[in-house]
Amino acid sequence: MNFFDPHLHMVSRTTDDYALLARMGCVAVSEPAFWAGYDRSGVEGFRDYFRQLTEFEPTRARQHGIEHYTWLCINAKEAENVALSREVIAMIPEFLDRPGVIGIGEIGLNKNTPNEATVFAEHVDLAARLGELVLIHTPHLADKLQGTRMILDLLRDDGRLAPERVLVDHVEEHTVRPVLNEGYWAGMTLYPTSKCTPARAADIVERYGPERLLVNSAGDWGPSRPTAVPDFIFEMRARGHAEATIRRVVLDNPLAFFAGCKRFEPPARLAP
């Protein structure tokens, strides 16, 4: 089955991963800007990273017939440095018109601090002013419930982003309901030891229906599997779900959400 992994940090993955993804049916990936595992030394570090995301990774993906889209921001972890964050936010518009750039992300909270909230609100302001889609990272483990609710509060405070233009990622059983009820798209990240598993993601689809739900591998430099979406496909099949339901979650939903970006061109491989 063809699938679209909407959250995959390919800068951390090998070319073998692209080859494997292509053989498993991956037609597209989207890569949010994130933390490199160390704090960058200044705004030029982000400029170089944004060039990697918009120049080199799409080229590498295309060699395997995979379309590569990307999101730009300063991640929540480095957002503790508000002055640097403002320099990065001011630079983002330089890159927005590049092919494959889909919007602002993954913005969010990490430890739910005042500085993170300030930088989140300033990213939301940028997206609202420029009409960009937004991809949101919700915090890890014990901070997720609190941070997700704060993010929903901050989006409501701003009030300018239509819910169907926002994807709230890394939802689990205790955070998915408020996200869907407020009209946002919700992403389930399939990780080996934290976040969701393929079986729990299938449970959530069974409970809430496939509408506005997406699954991703969030493959990065930590414990993660870039092939987690196919694992979800096989779990859903083993439970007897219709192919159309599975395809809705792994392909139709991401395509429908991404279509909200004025620059979005669907993967060429899906052309009739």
Add this chain to the structure above:
Amino acid sequence: MAELAELSDRTDATRLVVLVTPLPPIANAPVPETPPALTDAELAGREWPALRASIIDIAAALDRLDATGGSESARVRAEAEALLRTLLAAGDADRAERLLEQLSRPYDPAWRKRFAADNPDESL
């Protein structure tokens, strides 16, 4: 594949818009579009081996923690046992959600006030 053909039609942008707006609200417990087709026996047979293995893994891990006799191991064991008590007390629904809530820092709806008090210069 009709939907996909529509999505792939780059000349007809309006169809893309129709697919994303408007989105109806999702109620607390909507009916799934396709209920699983597994029979009771098939589901039970599929779940049992992994469930059995997981429970034995938990028991063995608690034994391992006991064997060290250390205070940090005792703390982790107590936390795990508290989760197991929640699991057994949760009734017959939402067990995963209850455990995740127990593992979460609480959400304070008045968090903006707390931030403003900490940072009087920056209003959110």
